[in-house]
Amino acid sequence: MLCSIAERVYLISRSSALVGHKDLMGSCSNARNVELLLSANVLEIVGDNKVKGIKVKDAQGIKDIEVDGVFVELGYIARTEWLNGLVELNEKGEIVVNNKQETSRAGIFAAGDVTDTPFKQLVISAGEGAKAGLAAYNYVQRLKGKPVVRSDWKTLLTNK
Ligand SMILES: Cc1cc2nc3c(=O)[nH]c(=O)nc-3n(C[C@H](O)[C@H](O)[C@H](O)COP(=O)(O)OP(=O)(O)OC[C@H]3O[C@@H](n4cnc5c(N)ncnc54)[C@H](O)[C@@H]3O)c2cc1C
Known part of the structure; x- marks a missing residue:
């Protein structure tokens, strides 16, 4: 959904391959404005009153990426x-x-x-x-x- 409205989308996953519905994963991987960052961890969301970027660690090291927004999806655990x-x-x-x-x-x-x-x-x-x-x-x-x-x-x- 974001691909069609955002200039650039970073899809960051801690796993080494995307998991999920195959068709959706395919459209993400094929979209030209989506950059996949696999085996990567978001260390920090940077900004004061507004998100300005993220600090990401992957195999190449730590990089700062400028972004306007962050959508967090970390799976599902019932906190009971x-x-x-x-x-x-x-x-x-x-x-x-x-x-x-x-x-x-x-x-x-x-x-x-x-x-x-x-x-x-x-x-x-x-x-x-x-x-x-x-x-x-x-x-x-x-x-x-x-x-x-x-x-x-x-x-x-x-x-x-
Ligand atoms: C990324 C994502 C996309 C989704 N997309 C869709 C979609 O397109 N369509 C759809 O129908 N559904 C979608 N869902 C699912 C939908 O969001 C959930 O089914 C719905 O929000 C569940 O509502 P709920 O009230 O049961 O729980 P929640 O909305 O999770 O509300 C539970 C609330 O309880 C609070 N809470 C937790 N523990 C405590 C505590 N101990 N004390 C006080 N408060 C506490 C939490 O902070 C939270 O505010 C999506 C979910 C995610 C994560």
Whole structure:
């Protein structure tokens, strides 16, 4: 996407080869305004109030590159250590939820990338957030013996 709007794009990766969707990787490698820097590490983003450049280390040494912007994409890790056994996690550290966004612990709901949903997308996270909100509302209503939101929205008179 950046190739079509930026004068020059530096694609910097710590690995020795690009990994990802083959078609996308191909269009990156073939674009004339994309410079690939492989086996390289960004040491510093340089600038005061505004990004002016980056300091990059690769096999040739350390170089300063002038850039107007930096987009960081460093993979995906669910930061759930702080939960410390409170709710069940899968082997990737993601919070296990059911289709009502309920976790293994009653009254705790989870939504978004941090859950074990297989697709990490904005609309999915937002939808899960909506479900978690409604499920949490129903949880509290049930505790109070009050009506809950039902899927048909027609009646709130049951707590089933
Ligand atoms: C480079 C990139 C491109 C993407 N492109 C697309 C796209 O084109 N279309 C699409 O649909 N999706 C895209 N996604 C995925 C999308 O961004 C995510 O699915 C979505 O942002 C997940 O929303 P979320 O609310 O679950 O998590 P996040 O948006 O990650 O929000 C979690 C928030 O919690 C904060 N946080 C973390 N730990 C704590 C803590 N202990 N205490 C307080 N706050 C904390 C974080 O700082 C963050 O602000 C992209 C993701 C990336 C990284």
